[in-house]
Amino acid sequence: MLSPLLEQLIEDLQVLPGIGRKSAQRMALQLLERRRDDAAKLCDTLGRAVSEIGRCEGCRTLSETPLCPVCSSSQRDKTRICVVESPAEMLAVEQGTDYRGGYFVLLGRLSPLDGIGPDQLGLDILEQRLAEGGCEELILATNPTVEGEATAQFIAQMAQRYGVSSSRIAYGVPVGGDLDFVDGGTLSHAFSSRQTL
Amino acid sequence: MLSPLLEQLIEDLQVLPGIGRKSAQRMALQLLERRRDDAAKLCDTLGRAVSEIGRCEGCRTLSETPLCPVCSSSQRDKTRICVVESPAEMLAVEQGTDYRGGYFVLLGRLSPLDGIGPDQLGLDILEQRLAEGGCEELILATNPTVEGEATAQFIAQMAQRYGVSSSRIAYGVPVGGDLDFVDGGTLSHAFSSRQTL
Helix, strand or coil, rough: CCCHHHHHHHHCCCCCCCCCCCHHHHHHHHHHHHHHHHHHHHHHHHHHHHHCEEEEECCCCCECCCHHHHEEECCCEEEEEEEECCCHHHHHHHHHHCCEEEEECCCCCCHHHHHHCCCCCCCCHHHHHCCCCCEEEEEECCCCCCCCCCCCCHHHHHHHHHCCCCCCECCCCCCCCCCCHHHHHHHHHHHHHCCCC | CHHHHHHHHHHHHCCCCCHHHHHHHHHHHHHHHHHHHHHHHHHHHHHHHHHCCCCCCCCCCCCCCCCCCHHHHCCCCEEEEEEHHHHHHHHHHHHCCCCCCEEEECCCCHHHHHHHHCCCCCCHHHHHHHHHHCCCCEECCCCCHHHHHHHHHHHHHHHHHHCCCCEEECCCCCCCCHHHHHCHHHHHHHHHHHCCC
Protein backbone atom coordinates (compact mmCIF):
# COMPACT_ATOMS: atom_id res chain seq x y z
CA MET A 1 0.00 0.00 0.00
CA LEU A 2 3.11 2.20 -0.16
CA SER A 3 3.90 3.81 -3.47
CA PRO A 4 6.34 1.70 -5.55
CA LEU A 5 9.22 4.17 -5.32
CA LEU A 6 8.88 4.48 -1.55
CA GLU A 7 8.75 0.69 -1.29
CA GLN A 8 11.91 0.48 -3.39
CA LEU A 9 13.69 3.02 -1.19
CA ILE A 10 12.81 1.03 1.94
CA GLU A 11 14.10 -2.11 0.23
CA ASP A 12 17.36 -0.47 -0.85
CA LEU A 13 18.04 1.07 2.57
CA GLN A 14 18.22 -2.46 3.95
CA VAL A 15 21.66 -2.95 2.38
CA LEU A 16 22.97 -0.82 5.27
CA PRO A 17 24.47 -3.03 7.98
CA GLY A 18 22.15 -3.66 10.92
CA ILE A 19 19.14 -2.09 9.21
CA GLY A 20 16.01 -4.20 8.86
CA ARG A 21 12.61 -3.47 7.39
CA LYS A 22 11.31 -1.44 10.32
CA SER A 23 14.34 0.83 10.63
CA ALA A 24 14.52 1.29 6.85
CA GLN A 25 10.87 2.35 6.89
CA ARG A 26 11.55 4.91 9.63
CA MET A 27 14.57 6.21 7.73
CA ALA A 28 12.76 6.54 4.41
CA LEU A 29 9.76 8.31 5.93
CA GLN A 30 11.84 10.65 8.05
CA LEU A 31 14.15 11.58 5.17
CA LEU A 32 11.22 12.35 2.86
CA GLU A 33 8.99 13.99 5.43
CA ARG A 34 11.37 16.22 7.29
CA ARG A 35 14.91 16.08 5.97
CA ARG A 36 14.70 16.31 2.21
CA ASP A 37 17.67 18.66 1.92
CA ASP A 38 19.82 16.36 4.01
CA ALA A 39 18.64 13.41 1.94
CA ALA A 40 19.64 15.17 -1.29
CA LYS A 41 23.03 15.96 0.23
CA LEU A 42 23.52 12.37 1.40
CA CYS A 43 22.56 11.17 -2.06
CA ASP A 44 25.10 13.46 -3.69
CA THR A 45 27.91 12.48 -1.31
CA LEU A 46 27.13 8.77 -1.64
CA GLY A 47 27.17 9.03 -5.42
CA ARG A 48 30.53 10.78 -5.42
CA ALA A 49 31.95 8.34 -2.88
CA VAL A 50 30.91 5.32 -4.93
CA SER A 51 32.44 6.68 -8.10
CA GLU A 52 35.53 8.42 -6.73
CA ILE A 53 36.77 6.45 -3.73
CA GLY A 54 39.30 3.82 -4.67
CA ARG A 55 42.36 2.35 -3.02
CA CYS A 56 45.33 4.22 -1.63
CA GLU A 57 48.41 3.25 -3.65
CA GLY A 58 50.53 3.10 -0.53
CA CYS A 59 48.45 1.17 1.99
CA ARG A 60 45.35 0.00 0.09
CA THR A 61 42.87 1.71 2.41
CA LEU A 62 39.82 3.53 1.01
CA SER A 63 40.72 6.93 -0.40
CA GLU A 64 39.65 9.19 -3.27
CA THR A 65 43.19 10.53 -3.66
CA PRO A 66 46.07 8.34 -4.96
CA LEU A 67 47.63 8.50 -1.48
CA CYS A 68 45.50 8.51 1.68
CA PRO A 69 46.01 11.18 4.37
CA VAL A 70 48.16 8.79 6.42
CA CYS A 71 50.44 7.81 3.54
CA SER A 72 50.86 11.40 2.35
CA SER A 73 51.48 12.84 5.83
CA SER A 74 54.99 13.92 6.75
CA GLN A 75 54.17 13.66 10.46
CA ARG A 76 54.08 9.89 10.37
CA ASP A 77 56.78 7.52 11.51
CA LYS A 78 57.62 5.78 8.22
CA THR A 79 59.81 3.16 9.89
CA ARG A 80 56.84 1.19 11.18
CA ILE A 81 53.99 -0.43 9.29
CA CYS A 82 50.92 -1.83 11.01
CA VAL A 83 49.21 -4.58 9.00
CA VAL A 84 45.42 -4.81 9.45
CA GLU A 85 42.67 -6.71 7.68
CA SER A 86 40.29 -3.87 6.83
CA PRO A 87 39.93 -0.07 6.79
CA ALA A 88 37.56 -0.39 9.79
CA GLU A 89 40.33 -2.07 11.78
CA MET A 90 42.81 0.57 10.67
CA LEU A 91 40.41 3.14 12.10
CA ALA A 92 40.05 1.15 15.32
CA VAL A 93 43.84 1.10 15.80
CA GLU A 94 44.06 4.80 14.94
CA GLN A 95 41.28 5.80 17.32
CA GLY A 96 42.14 3.43 20.16
CA THR A 97 45.93 3.62 20.35
CA ASP A 98 48.64 6.26 20.14
CA TYR A 99 50.31 4.47 17.22
CA ARG A 100 51.28 7.05 14.59
CA GLY A 101 53.19 5.01 12.03
CA GLY A 102 52.08 3.77 8.62
CA TYR A 103 49.53 1.10 7.75
CA PHE A 104 48.95 -1.66 5.28
CA VAL A 105 45.39 -2.86 4.72
CA LEU A 106 45.06 -6.44 3.47
CA LEU A 107 41.33 -6.23 2.68
CA GLY A 108 40.91 -9.82 3.80
CA ARG A 109 42.94 -12.68 5.20
CA LEU A 110 44.64 -15.70 3.70
CA SER A 111 41.98 -18.30 3.07
CA PRO A 112 43.04 -20.80 0.39
CA LEU A 113 39.66 -22.56 0.45
CA ASP A 114 37.97 -19.31 -0.63
CA GLY A 115 40.64 -18.69 -3.24
CA ILE A 116 42.24 -15.84 -1.30
CA GLY A 117 45.99 -16.08 -1.63
CA PRO A 118 48.89 -13.60 -1.17
CA ASP A 119 48.10 -11.83 -4.46
CA GLN A 120 44.49 -11.06 -3.48
CA LEU A 121 45.78 -9.44 -0.28
CA GLY A 122 48.19 -7.20 -2.19
CA LEU A 123 51.16 -8.78 -0.47
CA ASP A 124 53.24 -8.03 -3.56
CA ILE A 125 52.75 -4.32 -2.83
CA LEU A 126 53.76 -4.85 0.80
CA GLU A 127 56.78 -6.90 -0.32
CA GLN A 128 57.82 -4.04 -2.57
CA ARG A 129 57.58 -1.59 0.33
CA LEU A 130 59.78 -3.92 2.40
CA ALA A 131 62.24 -4.30 -0.47
CA GLU A 132 62.53 -0.52 -0.84
CA GLY A 133 63.92 -0.40 2.70
CA GLY A 134 63.14 2.21 5.36
CA CYS A 135 60.78 -0.05 7.27
CA GLU A 136 62.16 -1.32 10.56
CA GLU A 137 59.18 -2.95 12.21
CA LEU A 138 56.07 -4.66 10.91
CA ILE A 139 53.27 -4.74 13.52
CA LEU A 140 50.91 -7.58 12.68
CA ALA A 141 47.43 -6.58 13.84
CA THR A 142 45.35 -9.12 11.93
CA ASN A 143 42.41 -10.57 13.85
CA PRO A 144 43.06 -13.25 16.49
CA THR A 145 41.38 -15.97 14.41
CA VAL A 146 42.92 -19.05 12.80
CA GLU A 147 43.07 -17.32 9.42
CA GLY A 148 44.28 -14.03 10.85
CA GLU A 149 47.00 -15.92 12.67
CA ALA A 150 48.08 -17.80 9.53
CA THR A 151 48.17 -14.52 7.63
CA ALA A 152 50.35 -12.95 10.33
CA GLN A 153 52.75 -15.93 10.22
CA PHE A 154 52.98 -15.74 6.43
CA ILE A 155 53.77 -12.01 6.49
CA ALA A 156 56.27 -12.46 9.33
CA GLN A 157 58.21 -14.95 7.18
CA MET A 158 58.15 -12.53 4.27
CA ALA A 159 59.46 -9.73 6.53
CA GLN A 160 62.26 -11.99 7.72
CA ARG A 161 63.49 -12.40 4.15
CA TYR A 162 63.98 -8.63 4.01
CA GLY A 163 65.57 -8.44 7.45
CA VAL A 164 62.59 -6.53 8.89
CA SER A 165 61.54 -7.49 12.40
CA SER A 166 57.86 -8.19 12.92
CA SER A 167 55.74 -8.21 16.05
CA ARG A 168 52.27 -9.51 16.83
CA ILE A 169 49.81 -7.56 19.01
CA ALA A 170 49.37 -9.22 22.41
CA TYR A 171 46.75 -11.79 23.31
CA GLY A 172 45.31 -11.57 26.79
CA VAL A 173 42.29 -10.69 28.88
CA PRO A 174 40.44 -7.59 27.70
CA VAL A 175 40.77 -4.51 29.92
CA GLY A 176 37.73 -4.15 32.17
CA GLY A 177 36.67 -7.74 31.47
CA ASP A 178 35.73 -10.36 34.02
CA LEU A 179 37.93 -13.50 34.19
CA ASP A 180 34.75 -15.49 34.67
CA PHE A 181 33.61 -14.68 31.15
CA VAL A 182 36.93 -15.02 29.37
CA ASP A 183 37.29 -18.19 27.28
CA GLY A 184 39.93 -20.81 28.08
CA GLY A 185 42.10 -20.15 25.04
CA THR A 186 42.43 -16.45 25.85
CA LEU A 187 43.08 -17.16 29.52
CA SER A 188 45.80 -19.69 28.75
CA HIS A 189 47.42 -17.16 26.38
CA ALA A 190 47.23 -14.51 29.11
CA PHE A 191 48.96 -16.89 31.52
CA SER A 192 51.76 -17.89 29.20
CA SER A 193 52.41 -14.26 28.22
CA ARG A 194 52.41 -13.03 31.84
CA GLN A 195 54.78 -10.18 32.58
CA THR A 196 56.88 -9.54 35.67
CA LEU A 197 55.74 -6.54 37.66
CA MET B 1 43.05 10.48 9.05
CA LEU B 2 40.16 9.40 6.83
CA SER B 3 40.05 10.85 3.35
CA PRO B 4 37.84 14.00 3.19
CA LEU B 5 35.14 12.41 1.02
CA LEU B 6 34.87 9.37 3.29
CA GLU B 7 34.67 11.68 6.31
CA GLN B 8 31.91 13.63 4.57
CA LEU B 9 29.98 10.45 3.80
CA ILE B 10 30.19 9.36 7.47
CA GLU B 11 28.97 12.81 8.48
CA ASP B 12 26.07 12.78 6.02
CA LEU B 13 24.96 9.27 6.97
CA GLN B 14 24.28 10.58 10.47
CA VAL B 15 21.12 12.32 9.25
CA LEU B 16 19.51 8.86 9.31
CA PRO B 17 17.42 8.43 12.47
CA GLY B 18 19.18 6.49 15.21
CA ILE B 19 22.53 6.49 13.44
CA GLY B 20 25.52 7.91 15.30
CA ARG B 21 29.16 8.26 14.36
CA LYS B 22 30.10 4.64 14.97
CA SER B 23 27.24 3.14 12.96
CA ALA B 24 27.72 5.67 10.17
CA GLN B 25 31.37 4.66 9.98
CA ARG B 26 30.45 0.97 9.76
CA MET B 27 27.89 1.76 7.06
CA ALA B 28 30.24 3.87 4.97
CA LEU B 29 33.07 1.33 5.11
CA GLN B 30 30.84 -1.64 4.40
CA LEU B 31 29.12 0.08 1.48
CA LEU B 32 32.42 1.06 -0.11
CA GLU B 33 34.33 -2.11 0.69
CA ARG B 34 31.85 -4.80 -0.16
CA ARG B 35 28.56 -3.44 -1.49
CA ARG B 36 29.43 -0.82 -4.06
CA ASP B 37 26.71 -1.96 -6.49
CA ASP B 38 24.08 -1.80 -3.77
CA ALA B 39 25.37 1.61 -2.72
CA ALA B 40 25.05 2.91 -6.29
CA LYS B 41 21.53 1.50 -6.45
CA LEU B 42 20.59 3.07 -3.10
CA CYS B 43 22.00 6.36 -4.30
CA ASP B 44 19.94 6.24 -7.48
CA THR B 45 16.72 5.33 -5.65
CA LEU B 46 17.26 7.97 -3.00
CA GLY B 47 17.87 10.62 -5.65
CA ARG B 48 14.70 9.70 -7.50
CA ALA B 49 12.70 9.54 -4.27
CA VAL B 50 13.84 12.99 -3.17
CA SER B 51 12.94 14.58 -6.49
CA GLU B 52 9.81 12.62 -7.41
CA ILE B 53 7.96 11.78 -4.22
CA GLY B 54 5.41 14.39 -3.27
CA ARG B 55 2.02 14.35 -1.60
CA CYS B 56 -0.99 12.29 -2.61
CA GLU B 57 -3.77 14.67 -3.69
CA GLY B 58 -6.37 12.58 -1.90
CA CYS B 59 -4.89 11.85 1.51
CA ARG B 60 -1.62 13.82 1.65
CA THR B 61 0.57 10.76 2.27
CA LEU B 62 3.94 10.40 0.52
CA SER B 63 3.56 9.26 -3.08
CA GLU B 64 5.25 9.81 -6.44
CA THR B 65 1.92 9.49 -8.27
CA PRO B 66 -0.86 12.11 -7.94
CA LEU B 67 -2.95 9.53 -6.07
CA CYS B 68 -1.36 7.01 -3.69
CA PRO B 69 -2.11 3.27 -4.05
CA VAL B 70 -4.75 3.45 -1.29
CA CYS B 71 -6.59 6.43 -2.80
CA SER B 72 -6.51 4.97 -6.31
CA SER B 73 -7.59 1.47 -5.25
CA SER B 74 -11.12 0.33 -6.05
CA GLN B 75 -10.95 -2.34 -3.32
CA ARG B 76 -11.10 0.22 -0.56
CA ASP B 77 -14.13 1.14 1.51
CA LYS B 78 -14.56 4.80 0.54
CA THR B 79 -17.20 5.45 3.22
CA ARG B 80 -14.63 5.56 6.02
CA ILE B 81 -11.65 7.85 6.48
CA CYS B 82 -9.01 7.26 9.13
CA VAL B 83 -7.22 10.45 10.18
CA VAL B 84 -3.58 9.97 11.26
CA GLU B 85 -0.73 12.36 11.98
CA SER B 86 1.96 10.94 9.71
CA PRO B 87 2.62 8.44 6.92
CA ALA B 88 4.42 6.24 9.46
CA GLU B 89 1.25 6.06 11.55
CA MET B 90 -0.81 5.33 8.45
CA LEU B 91 1.53 2.37 7.85
CA ALA B 92 1.20 1.27 11.48
CA VAL B 93 -2.61 1.20 11.20
CA GLU B 94 -2.42 -0.57 7.85
CA GLN B 95 0.00 -3.22 9.09
CA GLY B 96 -1.48 -3.73 12.54
CA THR B 97 -5.23 -3.72 11.90
CA ASP B 98 -7.66 -5.10 9.34
CA TYR B 99 -8.96 -1.61 8.53
CA ARG B 100 -9.28 -1.27 4.76
CA GLY B 101 -10.90 2.13 4.31
CA GLY B 102 -9.33 5.41 3.23
CA TYR B 103 -6.90 7.66 5.08
CA PHE B 104 -6.13 11.27 5.65
CA VAL B 105 -2.63 12.22 6.76
CA LEU B 106 -2.35 15.51 8.68
CA LEU B 107 1.47 15.68 8.65
CA GLY B 108 1.41 17.19 12.10
CA ARG B 109 -1.03 18.17 14.81
CA LEU B 110 -2.66 21.43 15.83
CA SER B 111 -0.14 23.43 17.79
CA PRO B 112 -0.92 27.16 17.74
CA LEU B 113 2.27 28.02 19.64
CA ASP B 114 4.35 26.53 16.81
CA GLY B 115 2.21 28.27 14.22
CA ILE B 116 0.51 25.05 13.10
CA GLY B 117 -3.15 25.75 12.44
CA PRO B 118 -5.88 23.99 10.43
CA ASP B 119 -4.43 25.18 7.10
CA GLN B 120 -0.99 23.68 7.75
CA LEU B 121 -2.67 20.33 8.39
CA GLY B 122 -4.55 20.45 5.10
CA LEU B 123 -7.89 20.43 6.90
CA ASP B 124 -9.36 22.41 4.00
CA ILE B 125 -8.72 19.36 1.78
CA LEU B 126 -10.35 17.08 4.35
CA GLU B 127 -13.29 19.48 4.65
CA GLN B 128 -13.74 19.36 0.90
CA ARG B 129 -13.77 15.56 0.98
CA LEU B 130 -16.45 15.69 3.68
CA ALA B 131 -18.44 18.29 1.72
CA GLU B 132 -18.36 16.09 -1.38
CA GLY B 133 -20.31 13.46 0.59
CA GLY B 134 -19.80 9.70 0.47
CA CYS B 135 -17.94 9.60 3.77
CA GLU B 136 -19.95 8.08 6.61
CA GLU B 137 -17.40 7.70 9.38
CA LEU B 138 -14.26 9.56 10.34
CA ILE B 139 -11.96 7.47 12.54
CA LEU B 140 -9.71 9.80 14.51
CA ALA B 141 -6.40 8.01 15.09
CA THR B 142 -4.23 10.95 16.10
CA ASN B 143 -1.76 10.28 18.90
CA PRO B 144 -3.04 10.13 22.49
CA THR B 145 -1.24 13.35 23.47
CA VAL B 146 -2.71 16.69 24.47
CA GLU B 147 -2.18 18.09 20.97
CA GLY B 148 -3.37 14.94 19.22
CA GLU B 149 -6.48 15.04 21.37
CA ALA B 150 -7.16 18.71 20.59
CA THR B 151 -6.69 17.96 16.89
CA ALA B 152 -9.16 15.08 17.10
CA GLN B 153 -11.71 17.30 18.86
CA PHE B 154 -11.31 20.02 16.24
CA ILE B 155 -11.83 17.57 13.37
CA ALA B 156 -14.78 15.93 15.11
CA GLN B 157 -16.51 19.33 15.28
CA MET B 158 -15.80 19.89 11.61
CA ALA B 159 -17.24 16.46 10.73
CA GLN B 160 -20.36 17.25 12.73
CA ARG B 161 -21.03 20.29 10.54
CA TYR B 162 -21.21 17.94 7.55
CA GLY B 163 -23.31 15.35 9.36
CA VAL B 164 -20.50 12.80 9.36
CA SER B 165 -20.11 10.73 12.52
CA SER B 166 -16.64 10.54 13.97
CA SER B 167 -15.04 8.07 16.36
CA ARG B 168 -11.86 8.08 18.39
CA ILE B 169 -9.65 4.99 18.76
CA ALA B 170 -9.90 3.49 22.25
CA TYR B 171 -7.66 4.30 25.18
CA GLY B 172 -6.79 1.44 27.48
CA VAL B 173 -4.11 -0.94 28.65
CA PRO B 174 -1.85 -2.25 25.87
CA VAL B 175 -2.29 -5.92 24.95
CA GLY B 176 0.37 -8.07 26.64
CA GLY B 177 1.22 -5.25 29.04
CA ASP B 178 1.55 -5.48 32.79
CA LEU B 179 -0.87 -3.39 34.89
CA ASP B 180 2.04 -2.66 37.20
CA PHE B 181 3.79 -0.66 34.49
CA VAL B 182 0.77 1.15 33.07
CA ASP B 183 0.54 4.82 34.03
CA GLY B 184 -2.37 6.15 36.07
CA GLY B 185 -3.97 8.14 33.26
CA THR B 186 -4.15 5.12 30.99
CA LEU B 187 -5.44 2.88 33.75
CA SER B 188 -8.17 5.31 34.72
CA HIS B 189 -9.21 5.56 31.03
CA ALA B 190 -9.25 1.77 30.84
CA PHE B 191 -11.54 1.63 33.89
CA SER B 192 -13.98 4.24 32.70
CA SER B 193 -14.19 2.62 29.24
CA ARG B 194 -14.68 -0.91 30.63
CA GLN B 195 -16.93 -3.18 28.61
CA THR B 196 -19.45 -5.79 29.78
CA LEU B 197 -18.39 -9.35 28.98
